Amino acid sequence: xxxxxxxxxxxxxxxxxxxxxxxxxxxxxxxxxxxxxxxxxxxxxxxxxxxxxxxxxxxxxxxxxxxxxxxxxxxxxxxxxxxxxxxxxxxxxxxxxxxxxxxxxxxxxxxxxxxxxxxxxxxxxxxxxxxxxxxxxxxxxxxxxxxxxxxxxxxxxxxxxxxxxxxxxxxxxxxxxxxxxxxxxxxxxxxxxxxxxxxxxxxxxxxxxxxxxxxxxxxxxxxxxxxxxxxxxxxxxxxxxxxxxxxxxxxxxxxxxxxxxxxxxxxxxxxxxxxxxxxxxxxxxxxxxxxxxxxxxxxxxxxxxxxxxxxxxxxxxxxxxxxxxxxxxxxxxxxxxxxxxxxxxxxxxxxxxxxxxxxxxxxxxxxxxxxxxxxxxxxxxxxxxxxxxxxxxxxxxxxxxxxxxxxxxxxxxxxxxxxxxxxxxxxxxxxxxxxxxxxxxxxxxxxxxxxxxxxxxxxxxxxxxxxxxxxxxxxxxxxxxxxx
Amino acid sequence: xxxxxxxxxxxxxxxxxxxxxxxxxxxxxxxxxxxxxxxxxxxxxxxxxxxxxxxxxxxxxxxxxxxxxxxxxxxxxxxxxxxxxxxxxxxxxxxxxxxxxxxxxxxxxxxxxxxxxxxxxxxxxxxxxxxxxxxxxxxxxxxxxxxxxxxx
Numbered sequence: 001x002x003x004x005x006x007x008x009x010x011x012x013x014x015x016x017x018x019x020x021x022x023x024x025x026x027x028x029x030x031x032x033x034x035x036x037x038x039x040x041x042x043x044x045x046x047x048x049x050x051x052x053x054x055x056x057x058x059x060x061x062x063x064x065x066x067x068x069x070x071x072x073x074x075x076x077x078x079x080x081x082x083x084x085x086x087x088x089x090x091x092x093x094x095x096x097x098x099x100x101x102x103x104x105x106x107x108x109x110x111x112x113x114x115x116x117x118x119x120x121x122x123x124x125x126x127x128x129x130x131x132x133x134x135x136x137x138x139x140x141x142x143x144x145x146x147x148x149x150x151x152x153x154x155x156x157x158x159x160x161x162x163x164x165x166x167x168x169x170x171x172x173x174x175x176x177x178x179x180x181x182x183x184x185x186x187x188x189x190x191x192x193x194x195x196x197x198x199x200x201x202x203x204x205x206x207x208x209x210x211x212x213x214x215x216x217x218x219x220x221x222x223x224x225x226x227x228x229x230x231x232x233x234x235x236x237x238x239x240x241x242x243x244x245x246x247x248x249x250x251x252x253x254x255x256x257x258x259x260x261x262x263x264x265x266x267x268x269x270x271x272x273x274x275x276x277x278x279x280x281x282x283x284x285x286x287x288x289x290x291x292x293x294x295x296x297x298x299x300x301x302x303x304x305x306x307x308x309x310x311x312x313x314x315x316x317x318x319x320x321x322x323x324x325x326x327x328x329x330x331x332x333x334x335x336x337x338x339x340x341x342x343x344x345x346x347x348x349x350x351x352x353x354x355x356x357x358x359x360x361x362x363x364x365x366x367x368x369x370x371x372x373x374x375x376x377x378x379x380x381x382x383x384x385x386x387x388x389x390x391x392x393x394x395x396x397x398x399x400x401x402x403x404x405x406x407x408x409x410x411x412x413x414x415x416x417x418x419x420x421x422x423x424x425x426x427x428x429x430x431x432x433x434x435x436x437x438x439x440x441x442x443x444x445x446x447x448x449x450x451x452x453x454x455x456x457x458x459x460x461x462x463x464x465x466x467x468x469x470x471x472x473x474x475x476x477x478x479x480x481x482x483x484x
Numbered sequence: 485x486x487x488x489x490x491x492x493x494x495x496x497x498x499x500x501x502x503x504x505x506x507x508x509x510x511x512x513x514x515x516x517x518x519x520x521x522x523x524x525x526x527x528x529x530x531x532x533x534x535x536x537x538x539x540x541x542x543x544x545x546x547x548x549x550x551x552x553x554x555x556x557x558x559x560x561x562x563x564x565x566x567x568x569x570x571x572x573x574x575x576x577x578x579x580x581x582x583x584x585x586x587x588x589x590x591x592x593x594x595x596x597x598x599x600x601x602x603x604x605x606x607x608x609x610x611x612x613x614x615x616x617x618x619x620x621x622x623x624x625x626x627x628x629x630x631x632x633x634x635x636x
Contacts, residue, residue: 017634411601415608452534468539468573
């Protein structure tokens with residue numbers, strides 16, 4: 001049975017379009033904002049997808065199309081108390097990983113029988129699947145197997161509820177209601193920023209916060225991770241080059257020991273250091289043996305994106321700024337640290353072509369510089385550097401879109417062109433009957449794109465396209481824009 | 485004033501080809517809009533002669549600009565049997581018609597025009613087009629369209 005709160009929330013969102021903040025929803029449903037924040041991941045887990053979408057600064061909205069498809073599944077399977085129990089067990093397993101935990105200790109407080117436990121195990125396996133993690137049962141013990149970075153992702157999203165949309169300001173605002181551990185971890189962010197006299201911007205701050213929180217809880221459980229042999233030597237070099245950052249890590253470890261009255265495993269200071277040098281810290285130059293490589297990679301990005309998208313962005317204009325992202329990115333790749341990009345969907349919609357170009361460049365660069373695969377999230381960040389340059393510098397082709405009404409298919413085409421051709425500005429969308437008048441009003445048009453043959457193109461180049469603006473149409477327009 | 489520009493306009497089953505579909509559509513629209521049949525029919529055919537109005541997923545968007553005082557009107561028609569001889573950009577037979585009629589001198593800022601523009605911008609989204617295409621009835625298609633426009 002689905003609990004009433006889930007039904008109420010979904011019913012409200014399905015009958016009211018737009019975004020609602022957790023506060024607004026809480027008032028409507030007569031619950032606390034925290035309840036809404038807890039309910040949404042449960043609903044999405046039951047749906048197996050983002051049924052309730054959250055966007056930073058806007059709130060929550062229903063993915064209505066998905067709702068139509070998955071409504072029955074969510075309405076019939078989401079048992080709130082069972083989900084809370086499964087999440088509690090999962091939290092313990094994730095924080096104890098790679099160690100095993102006795103099954104009776106995990107389920108002791110819930111007073112449930114073997115069949116419920118087995119059902120919970122199957123559910124936990126499903127929850128873990130998107131994170132490439134596996135639940136292993138060995139006799140009367142359970143443990144989670146998988147890579148450390150995936151365990152961290154699961155902990156951040158499932159337990160801490162830190163997802164791509166989270167920001168530290170929201171978490172700070174809610175810290176009074178949060179656990180002492182959350183407040184302590186947030187305070188350590190301030191400690192780091194004060195010692196470095198610098199700011200750690202979003203989303204690096206969220207990543208670092210998550211790391212400290214996980215460290216606290218693992219220390220409490222006596223979990224010790226050994227430093228990977230392959231990075232120990234490199235870390236020594238990086239620490240020698242960045243003594244201030246290392247001092248911050250030592251201070252935070254001391255603070256954690258005082259807070260927990262327990263000893264933090266000796267290698268944890270190095271893990272903290274890995275996180276900090278993998279972050280972008282405003283007004284603070286991270287020193288690295290990779291500096292020259294980072295500069296070469298930044299130059300290569302500009303070369304590859306220029307070639308792929310037929311652009312002519314000068315190296316001097318972009319490399320220095322891009323390098324501020326690439327240098328910590330190299331550290332993230334080396335240390336298997338993921339950085340979520342909250343804007344990825346928007347970047348894809350707004351700069352789809354650029355993102356595709358950067359994604360392709362990522363493949364080439366990873367091969368040439370023998371790097372691990374560079375994620376789409378990273379591609380999104382890099383795309384923004386190119387987009388910023390293009391917005392500021394590039395002269396865009398000014399186009400006029402024409403159909404018989406100026407209302408129908410030309411609007412469809414305008415939407416597609418905006419998405420797929422970042423180098424154009426759509427001056428207007430008009431009817432063929434009004435073309436001459438429009439050109440008199442806005443004479444500086446470079447190109448006409450029309451769904452019907454034009455009797456007179458007034459001396460301007462024109463391209464006839466289909467009503468759906470196919471790939472072939474796009475290529476035709478690009479050829480004309482390139483003067484081919 | 486009725487702000488709703490979208491209307492269910494079911495057509496009789498078994499239209500064998502595009503010409504007969506346009507003829508049946510014209511008759512329905514003339515009836516709904518109280519216009520002369522030849523005005524609508526000739527405007528729809530004139531547009532088709534300029535080039536196809538098909539999209540993807542079995543959807544076509546015939547349209548007519550008419551020299552008459554008439555509201556912006558969008559007719560949604562689900563054809564019980566796809567027209568095998570009228571194919572979309574991906575070679576699917578047409579089974580959903582989104583037909584619109586606009587008066588020649590309509591203001592580009594009229595609320596009905598803005599709504600129609602918003603709708604056509606939504607047709608640039610593949611997922612929405614697919615959902616729309618799967619509508620079995622005019623009512624289902626109208627519900628989807630209404631909800632989509634409310635999201636904007």
